[in-house]
Amino acid sequence: MDSKSFLDKEEKPIGVVGVGSFGAAIAIMLAEKVDVLVYARKPEIVEEINSKNTLSGKAIPENIRATTEPEELCKQCDLLFFMISSSGFQEVTRSFAPYLFPYHVIIHGTKGLCLNLPEGKNLDQMKRMKRSQILTMSEVITEETVVVRVGCLAGPNISKELRQGQPAATVVASKYNEVILEGQRLLRSDKFQVYGNSDMIGVELSGVLKNIIAIAAGALAGLGLGENAKGLLISRGMVEMIHLGNELGGSIKSVMGLAGIGDLVTTCNSVHSRNYTVGYRLAKGENLQEIIEDMEEVAEGINTVRIIRAFLESTDLRAPITENLYKVLFEGVPISDALQFLMKYPFSVDVDFV
Numbered sequence: 001m002d003s004k005s006f007l008d009k010e011e012k013p014i015g016v017v018g019v020g021s022f023g024a025a026i027a028i029m030l031a032e033k034v035d036v037l038v039y040a041r042k043p044e045i046v047e048e049i050n051s052k053n054t055l056s057g058k059a060i061p062e063n064i065r066a067t068t069e070p071e072e073l074c075k076q077c078d079l080l081f082f083m084i085s086s087s088g089f090q091e092v093t094r095s096f097a098p099y100l101f102p103y104h105v106i107i108h109g110t111k112g113l114c115l116n117l118p119e120g121k122n123l124d125q126m127k128r129m130k131r132s133q134i135l136t137m138s139e140v141i142t143e144e145t146v147v148v149r150v151g152c153l154a155g156p157n158i159s160k161e162l163r164q165g166q167p168a169a170t171v172v173a174s175k176y177n178e179v180i181l182e183g184q185r186l187l188r189s190d191k192f193q194v195y196g197n198s199d200m201i202g203v204e205l206s207g208v209l210k211n212i213i214a215i216a217a218g219a220l221a222g223l224g225l226g227e228n229a230k231g232l233l234i235s236r237g238m239v240e241m242i243h244l245g246n247e248l249g250g251s252i253k254s255v256m257g258l259a260g261i262g263d264l265v266t267t268c269n270s271v272h273s274r275n276y277t278v279g280y281r282l283a284k285g286e287n288l289q290e291i292i293e294d295m296e297e298v299a300e301g302i303n304t305v306r307i308i309r310a311f312l313e314s315t316d317l318r319a320p321i322t323e324n325l326y327k328v329l330f331e332g333v334p335i336s337d338a339l340q341f342l343m344k345y346p347f348s349v350d351v352d353f354v
């Protein structure tokens, strides 16, 4: 593979928007090959990176520089990795939009959903939602900017493990082959494998939907249940992801790949997963509000459960794990009752999706 970028003869820095846990891990991996310019909204983070070459007190490569200015990032970089949690994604995308041109490429790493609701409406008021009212992050980018070549990054990528240099793999998905090739060129290393997939929506949805099942897996662990129960949850969770992903516009095949079943197994087994941790703490008796207030980072699955529950109301589809988790999270149903309901649910066909 050509070691030069398809974007420009001269290698420009690569932009990383957001240096939370995942953004920092990706910026550090990119810095092994190219110069990196990161955007952070807090001046003290930018100051720390530029003056000390550290982030939260930990050393980072010298070729990572930082700015608080979207305009500077867009001027200096042709390719930007958007690594913002879904709650801030629309706002940040809008702040970049005036400086983006059709030659820019954006690859995002966000495993959440945004909403496209009429003026003045919010999720609390929406009992049911149509697909057109739900946006994946690639849809946000396409809606808010003139950028055409959009991609996403999803897979079993617990950032703590990536920062430790442990082996892992991811999927770069895009309708545009050059976006996939560029993602592979920039991220692939002896420790990091990068697969390509042209079903971007399916890959995005896989990363989004597995968070629901990861919360449920944490709850099972918190209840002290064993590996048989987890095997049941993961396999039924995968079936639920397949049907939901398909209804939302993704391909079944993507759920069966690294971004689907791969990430599902990882997050359902990792104490480093925020979503798993939410479920675990709920099962130990804490309430959701306490957990959210106490967590520094976002567990995307909580909001995803609400959005998917409202989406289900506009379809004939049943998603028993999601529906029961909604009752646990937002209607005060005890986890043990939800589990009993699932044990009695008339699942009968093992494989009904091929």
Ligand SMILES: NC(=O)C1=CN([C@@H]2O[C@H](COP(=O)(O)OP(=O)(O)OC[C@H]3O[C@@H](n4cnc5c(N)ncnc54)[C@H](O)[C@@H]3O)[C@@H](O)[C@H]2O)C=CC1
Binding pocket: 018, 019, 020, 021, 022, 023, 041, 083, 084, 085, 086, 087, 088, 089, 091, 092, 109, 110, 111, 112, 157, 158, 159, 160, 296, 297, 298, 300
């Ligand atoms: N941490 C992980 O292991 C992985 C996380 N992800 C996904 O990546 C996304 C980000 O996750 P983390 O980095 O872990 O979260 P985080 O909470 O550590 O970082 C989120 C970043 O978004 C920025 N941000 C949020 N709202 C903003 C706003 N309105 N304006 C400007 N900046 C804003 C924050 O400042 C921060 O830099 C999530 O969707 C998550 O599901 C994906 C794979 C692995």
Ligand SMILES: O=C(CO)COP(=O)(O)O
Binding pocket: 111, 155, 156, 157, 158, 159, 211, 214, 263, 266, 267, 272, 273, 274, 275, 276, 298, 299, 300
């Ligand atoms: O998606 C992840 C790893 O692939 C991270 O999961 P959490 O958001 O649950 O920490």
